[in-house]
Amino acid sequence: MDVAMVMRSGDRLWFEEIVLSLARPATKFANVLVHDFDLAEEIVQEAFARMWASPNTPSTEVEFRRYLYRTITNLANDHYRKSARRSTSGSPVPVVVNPLELAEARASDEAMKDALSILGLRERQAIYLRYFEDQSFAETARIMGARQVTVRVMVHRALGKLRRHLSTSSMSDQVAI
Amino acid sequence: METRTELEERLSAYAREYDREFPATAGVERRIIARIALAPSPSVRAPRRPWAWGGLAGGLTRELAVVTILVLLAGVLVVGATKLRSLQPRSVSPPVTATPPAGNPPDWTGLHFVSANVGWIAETKTNSGTTGPGPTFLYKTTDGGRTWQQQLTWDGAGPYQVRFSADGVQGLVLGQGGVPLFMTADGGAHWQRMALPPQATQVWLQYFLDAREGWIVSYLNEANPGIAGVFHTSDGGQTWTQTARLDVSQDFGNGQAGGSLQGYLVFSDSSTGWLTTFASGGTGITPVQPFPYVTHDGGKTWAVQTFAPPAGVVLNSSTAIFRPPVFFNESYGVELVIQQSVPVGGAAPALGATYAYTTTDGGNHWSAPQAVVVPAGNFAPDFVMIDSSTWLLFGGAKVERTTDGGRHWKVLGGALPANSSVVQDDFQDVNHGWVALIVFAAQPTLELYQTTDGGAHWTALTVPALGGQPAEG
Numbered sequence: 001m002d003v004a005m006v007m008r009s010g011d012r013l014w015f016e017e018i019v020l021s022l023a024r025p026a027t028k029f030a031n032v033l034v035h036d037f038d039l040a041e042e043i044v045q046e047a048f049a050r051m052w053a054s055p056n057t058p059s060t061e062v063e064f065r066r067y068l069y070r071t072i073t074n075l076a077n078d079h080y081r082k083s084a085r086r087s088t089s090g091s092p093v094p095v096v097v098n099p100l101e102l103a104e105a106r107a108s109d110e111a112m113k114d115a116l117s118i119l120g121l122r123e124r125q126a127i128y129l130r131y132f133e134d135q136s137f138a139e140t141a142r143i144m145g146a147r148q149v150t151v152r153v154m155v156h157r158a159l160g161k162l163r164r165h166l167s168t169s170s171m172s173d174q175v176a177i
Numbered sequence: 178m179e180t181r182t183e184l185e186e187r188l189s190a191y192a193r194e195y196d197r198e199f200p201a202t203a204g205v206e207r208r209i210i211a212r213i214a215l216a217p218s219p220s221v222r223a224p225r226r227p228w229a230w231g232g233l234a235g236g237l238t239r240e241l242a243v244v245t246i247l248v249l250l251a252g253v254l255v256v257g258a259t260k261l262r263s264l265q266p267r268s269v270s271p272p273v274t275a276t277p278p279a280g281n282p283p284d285w286t287g288l289h290f291v292s293a294n295v296g297w298i299a300e301t302k303t304n305s306g307t308t309g310p311g312p313t314f315l316y317k318t319t320d321g322g323r324t325w326q327q328q329l330t331w332d333g334a335g336p337y338q339v340r341f342s343a344d345g346v347q348g349l350v351l352g353q354g355g356v357p358l359f360m361t362a363d364g365g366a367h368w369q370r371m372a373l374p375p376q377a378t379q380v381w382l383q384y385f386l387d388a389r390e391g392w393i394v395s396y397l398n399e400a401n402p403g404i405a406g407v408f409h410t411s412d413g414g415q416t417w418t419q420t421a422r423l424d425v426s427q428d429f430g431n432g433q434a435g436g437s438l439q440g441y442l443v444f445s446d447s448s449t450g451w452l453t454t455f456a457s458g459g460t461g462i463t464p465v466q467p468f469p470y471v472t473h474d475g476g477k478t479w480a481v482q483t484f485a486p487p488a489g490v491v492l493n494s495s496t497a498i499f500r501p502p503v504f505f506n507e508s509y510g511v512e513l514v515i516q517q518s519v520p521v522g523g524a525a526p527a528l529g530a531t532y533a534y535t536t537t538d539g540g541n542h543w544s545a546p547q548a549v550v551v552p553a554g555n556f557a558p559d560f561v562m563i564d565s566s567t568w569l570l571f572g573g574a575k576v577e578r579t580t581d582g583g584r585h586w587k588v589l590g591g592a593l594p595a596n597s598s599v600v601q602d603d604f605q606d607v608n609h610g611w612v613a614l615i616v617f618a619a620q621p622t623l624e625l626y627q628t629t630d631g632g633a634h635w636t637a638l639t640v641p642a643l644g645g646q647p648a649e650g
Contacts, residue, residue: 016210016213019210020210023202023205023206023209024199027205028195028196028199037200038379038396038402039379039396042438044205045209045212045437048212048213079379109190113191131188131189132195134189159184162188166179166184
């Protein structure tokens with residue numbers, strides 16, 4: 001077995017362990033960004049495939065995770081850009097029937113689910129990392145490739161949006177009742 | 178109104194519920210590992226990997242550059258294409274980047290000649306970091322590669338396919354995921370951007386048989402997830418017809434629930450096509466059948482296309498990798514299968530023998546497997562197949578050729594630069610062809626060569642400059 005083959009085998013074992021470790025959190029993360037489980041899975045597959053192929057893929061799991069999440073975010077961005085471009089290019093875009101939002105749909109806090117959907121992609125990313133994964137601001141900033149102060153401002157504004165939206169919906173409910 | 182602390186606690190509670198209710202992702206992990214198993218490793222092309230194998234580690238810039246370029250060219254799937262910058266042809270425009278950054282040269286795709294003089298190539302600016310590639314420039318030559326004129330520009334990655342009619346009049350540029358899709362009816366003087374069918378929300382497979390007829394397979398925007406549609410066009414994307422509605426999990430599940438649209442789509446004629454999926458394989462994964470799916474009715478229905486195993490060889494997703502079939506016309510094609518060994522004890526599989534199946538009737542019948550000799554020094558090579566029996570293999574300056582479908586190889590004289598790697602090829606017949614390659618240096622360069630004697634001798638052509646600078650030979 002030549003060197004290349006040995007390295008390929010070693011790489012693959014190492015990579016498979018990483019996949020088993022990170023595929024689930026990565027899919028949850030992607031699903032929060034795109035609200036579509038099929039698309040989330042395809043994005044996560046694509047992200048892992050790119051990292052497998054890239055010579056710049058970090059070796060440690062911590063760095064790998066940051067790089068993976070950035071790749072997923074970029075792919076989600078691509079998806080939204082493509083969708084936006086289609087919607088402005090004259091092609092009629094059908095009303096999105098979100099097939100699941102899976103866990104989101106099953107979560108009982110419907111108001112929170114609705115509120116999260118109003119956030120922008122970057123805000124959703126920051127909120128997810130901070131509150132769904134309990135990441136520190138420093139780590140959230142590293143994953144997002146942003147300065148810590150930027151992330152703090154982003155989270156602050158996102159929380160403000162959530163609070164206003166939740167407050168409004170709560171008042172609407174009261175009126176309805 | 179809630180306080181910030183109350184809101185944060187509520188968010189955390191919602192997050193815990195989200196985590197608890199999130200469905201199992203074992204299938205996702207299985208499919209990722211399967212896809213990795215089929216993808217070439219960077220170490221195959223560059224026998225050093227900076228993050229592993231400390232003793233062997235080291236970062237040679239040129240190897241990294243090769244991988245970067247090849248990875249970008251390998252069909253990396255997501256389209257960054259968004260904004261059309263110009264629909265009108267233009268022969269000269271200001272350069273976007275006069276000098277690409279060192280070690281990060283532009284990406285070449287879509288090399289396609291319809292005659293000795295008339296051809297096209299696309300050049301994509303590659304960005305560093307995790308930003309997507311782009312913009313892409315499409316150039317045309319009418320004097321055999323002496324000069325190039327920019328015809329089209331868009332943001333995003335290079336084309337997945339560039340198709341032109343034999344006379345070079347009808348043409349089509351197709352991006353990954355169907356975006357962008359441009360059509361021309363005057364040799365590229367004017368381009369019209371075409372739309373995808375609105376139901377096709379997530380296009381994962383695309384293939385155009387020629388400049389007019391093509392298919393896309395896309396998830397549908399339905400309440401029931403995992404449903405895909407097959408869409409067909411015969412007018413370059415002006416109109417689309419949905420020909421099938423498929424349950425991906427069942428129809429492409431390789432015998433198990435949990436299929437995926439990850440793979441390759443190829444058609445040999447208007448009726449017959451193949452979908453080579455990334456079957457599951459890898460450590461701790463239950464093997465499934467590795468075979469491609471075939472349609473004989475233009476994509477309406479799909480069935481597994483089985484192949485006879487080589488003597489003494491078991492074909493399953495852990496022991497065999499089926500490449501997308503290559504068709505040279507409606508009748509003749511080749512299907513390559515790479516055998517993997519699966520060591521006992523959980524070690525990773527290693528690549529073994531390569532086998533070729535051939536067809537002379539458009540894939541209705543396939544030959545018995547023929548062992549392919551892989552010339553020494555090559556690991557899982559990508560053969561350039563000109564017809565069923567004549568293939569080329571490029572390795573730096575060395576060009577090797579077989580005329581008997583891989584049984585015997587001959588090293589040609591060759592005149593390609595040492596320390597280079599071919600990234601695009603296009604052959605009109607066994608003698609006439611073009612290759613685009615990257616030459617590794619501190620400042621990697623892209624070069625374009627032509628052969629008229631089947632690869633024995635090569636002539637350098639002028640390279641278009643990124644951003645539309647006219648190039649003179």
